[in-house]
Amino acid sequence: MTIFLVRRTVQTLLSLLVASVLIFVLVRLTGDPVLFFVDDQATPEQIEAVRVRLGLSDPLPVQYGRFLGGVLQGDFGYSFRNRSDVGPLIGARVGPTATLLGSTLFVSVIASIPLGVLAARFRGTVVDQVIRLVSVVGQAMPIFWTGLLLILYVATRVDWVPTGGLGGPRHLLLPTITLSLYFMARLVRLTRSSVLEVLQQDFVRTASAKGLRDRAVLYKHALRNAAIPIVTVIGLQIGGLLSGAIVLENVFAWPAMGTLLVNAVASRDYPVVQACVLVFVFIFAVINLVTDLFYAAIDPRIRFS
Amino acid sequence: MNTPRSRRTWLCAVVALGWLLATPAIAQSEEGGRLIVATSPDWPSLDPQSQGTTTLAYVHIFDALVTLNETFDELAPQLASAWTMLDDNTWQFTLRQGVTFHNGEPFNAEAVKFTVDRVKGQPAGTYFEMITGAEVVDEFTVNFTTDGPYPGLLGRLTGLAIVPPGYIGEVGDDAFANEPIGTGPFEFVSWVRDSHTVLRRNENYWGELARAAEMEIRIIPDSTAAVSALLANEVDIVFAVDPLLESTIVSAGHRVVSQPALRLLYAFLRGDQGGPLADPRVRQAINYAVDRETIMETVYSGRADPIATFTFPGVVGHDPEATPYPYDPERARELLAEAGYPDGAGMPTFEFCTPENRYPFDRESAEALSEYLADVGIRTEIQILEWGVFLERFLNHNICDIFLAGVHNIPLDADQAFTRFVRDGTHNYWNDDPAVDELILAAAREMNPERRDELYAEVNAVLKEQAGLLFLWRLHDVYAAHERVNGFDAAVPADYPRLTHVWVSN
Numbered sequence: 001m002t003i004f005l006v007r008r009t010v011q012t013l014l015s016l017l018v019a020s021v022l023i024f025v026l027v028r029l030t031g032d033p034v035l036f037f038v039d040d041q042a043t044p045e046q047i048e049a050v051r052v053r054l055g056l057s058d059p060l061p062v063q064y065g066r067f068l069g070g071v072l073q074g075d076f077g078y079s080f081r082n083r084s085d086v087g088p089l090i091g092a093r094v095g096p097t098a099t100l101l102g103s104t105l106f107v108s109v110i111a112s113i114p115l116g117v118l119a120a121r122f123r124g125t126v127v128d129q130v131i132r133l134v135s136v137v138g139q140a141m142p143i144f145w146t147g148l149l150l151i152l153y154v155a156t157r158v159d160w161v162p163t164g165g166l167g168g169p170r171h172l173l174l175p176t177i178t179l180s181l182y183f184m185a186r187l188v189r190l191t192r193s194s195v196l197e198v199l200q201q202d203f204v205r206t207a208s209a210k211g212l213r214d215r216a217v218l219y220k221h222a223l224r225n226a227a228i229p230i231v232t233v234i235g236l237q238i239g240g241l242l243s244g245a246i247v248l249e250n251v252f253a254w255p256a257m258g259t260l261l262v263n264a265v266a267s268r269d270y271p272v273v274q275a276c277v278l279v280f281v282f283i284f285a286v287i288n289l290v291t292d293l294f295y296a297a298i299d300p301r302i303r304f305s
Numbered sequence: 306m307n308t309p310r311s312r313r314t315w316l317c318a319v320v321a322l323g324w325l326l327a328t329p330a331i332a333q334s335e336e337g338g339r340l341i342v343a344t345s346p347d348w349p350s351l352d353p354q355s356q357g358t359t360t361l362a363y364v365h366i367f368d369a370l371v372t373l374n375e376t377f378d379e380l381a382p383q384l385a386s387a388w389t390m391l392d393d394n395t396w397q398f399t400l401r402q403g404v405t406f407h408n409g410e411p412f413n414a415e416a417v418k419f420t421v422d423r424v425k426g427q428p429a430g431t432y433f434e435m436i437t438g439a440e441v442v443d444e445f446t447v448n449f450t451t452d453g454p455y456p457g458l459l460g461r462l463t464g465l466a467i468v469p470p471g472y473i474g475e476v477g478d479d480a481f482a483n484e485p486i487g488t489g490p491f492e493f494v495s496w497v498r499d500s501h502t503v504l505r506r507n508e509n510y511w512g513e514l515a516r517a518a519e520m521e522i523r524i525i526p527d528s529t530a531a532v533s534a535l536l537a538n539e540v541d542i543v544f545a546v547d548p549l550l551e552s553t554i555v556s557a558g559h560r561v562v563s564q565p566a567l568r569l570l571y572a573f574l575r576g577d578q579g580g581p582l583a584d585p586r587v588r589q590a591i592n593y594a595v596d597r598e599t600i601m602e603t604v605y606s607g608r609a610d611p612i613a614t615f616t617f618p619g620v621v622g623h624d625p626e627a628t629p630y631p632y633d634p635e636r637a638r639e640l641l642a643e644a645g646y647p648d649g650a651g652m653p654t655f656e657f658c659t660p661e662n663r664y665p666f667d668r669e670s671a672e673a674l675s676e677y678l679a680d681v682g683i684r685t686e687i688q689i690l691e692w693g694v695f696l697e698r699f700l701n702h703n704i705c706d707i708f709l710a711g712v713h714n715i716p717l718d719a720d721q722a723f724t725r726f727v728r729d730g731t732h733n734y735w736n737d738d739p740a741v742d743e744l745i746l747a748a749a750r751e752m753n754p755e756r757r758d759e760l761y762a763e764v765n766a767v768l769k770e771q772a773g774l775l776f777l778w779r780l781h782d783v784y785a786a787h788e789r790v791n792g793f794d795a796a797v798p799a800d801y802p803r804l805t806h807v808w809v810s811n
Binding site for chain 2: 030031032035036037043046050081082083084089092144148151152155156162163164165166250251252253255259260263266267268
């Protein structure tokens, strides 16, 4: 187990390093940031002066070395556009991003698994069909569309539901519903098919034959054995959630990591883009690690060494 | 019996219920209450010298020496109470006395000098290049020198927010950019980037106090969501409203207010790369081929005005005699034939570039224009460019054959609008004539107002004949105002959004 953790940590660090090189090069292919820091009547001398001030006149390896050295010391650089160190800029967005992802994960997992099991248990009945229909619709609706519909038909009519903005649970309600609907659709369908597959296996028939109640068969035997693909997909889908959240932040005026990243890309704010992407890669790597650890918790046959 | 586990579940349930039942504090706004304005995008920094644009936060926290009057069409004194010209290159400003910054720091000639010196090294500095220095004469008198006669100086100074030397020296540039202090009618309270900015009325303001006691500027990127927030009584004024939402807003009892903007829209025609567009007749044909009235009526719901030149009424140097090209497709075909391209034969397909959502209905306008051009035989292919790419290609002069772009006229002086079109100017794609340069620069530097108007009339005549651009229209800034908003019947220009006369009541 310890060896496994060490190996995975090293892997994670390596992928962060590769990602840092990639993003450093890619962001520099998007165009010249200097033009965003001067007026449209600037002279070439003024433009050159800004280039020097932004530290963009040095050779690329020097710039990369400075960037990596800074990151290793916890310094993500300085954003001229925002007149601020990048660290606090990102720090302010971690909370809103984590809250939104957390509430979405919580709601969608709590809701989808019972629904999926229900659909599998009552396969072919009206219950199954309704659940399946709802999940197809949930997946087919673009996030911004669902969000706008909820704003127009819920937030403008129900006093205590705000149309958007950062805030407490009331503000979180509609964004969470929107993102959860999208996320749940896949999860419900997957849970249903995984459980169905397990239900057809011999040990389930044995369990039923020895007189166990349906509930026990479903939750103790079937779901537990169906859990591995479900956990895998949840882990993988968090990447999709991150990008879905970017659209959602715009609709609900919920300024989190996505808004910061999109604005930074649009204004070629290299230090912020680099730092944001690194943080996303880090989140993704950690979630993958956690998913792997979950396997062992779910399935006693899996032992890491 | 309560096991720890069931107690925890119970606690969670109570907390969740509490969240759901918690009712919001209903905003009790009376005269002097909190004015909530929805706009987007947020400004990257609150340092007024870090960008060339005048934002909502900027016009309320800071004052300049000179400002726009209440109807936003003439210059008026602000921190300078009077000015005279000592000679063609020297302006003397008499400063208002007894003014203090929000932290109590006195406003004086030193602060003005500090501001001028500081802006030189800032992104906004290029707007003030012609100022060679500011010299303190006494505590409330300061002399500005320019690098030559420059009649447009006063207009430019509307964009020079006076900043506090003591405070900046003490806390540094970065802290100032996050917690600014000025002399303006509102004081800074708080700022959550990309979310909201809160300002409080400056009760010690030297001029007329603002009507609202507090102002909250909320950043709502999605325009439908912003209007929904108004309908849900969460915000009072929404900037940049889609005219298509007008009926929804009006039927809910609220208002849609619009005002001609300080921004004009053109399609640039690149005459600098040879080919058909280098021929002024082809460029004139393009100007005749387009039915602007119909596009303004259909695409903009009538919220745009025709333009004939780079200026509009109210701008010093504006030529009221300049007339726009009429819609005359026959004349367009004749000119094309004269130029050797009857019905467009022998002409390549031009690339027609536009940004998307940079200006109201930019892509839609480009598409409509493209159809009109096709009618007379000029083929174009629309290309939508991301704004960063657009800007970069524009500044490097390697953008498409035809492209849509806006030009704003905030200093209310013709100079800024025209001087961009001298041969090596940033906006020039057609002028290769030294005589035209001479004319434009002579007009910019002419100190006699009547003579200056005459010169600009000449410039306009050249411009129309050369047809270096497809003149389109003056945009309108469109706002929605909640029924409880007072003092907002005449709107404000979005490029100078001053709301000190606006307040909300129940």
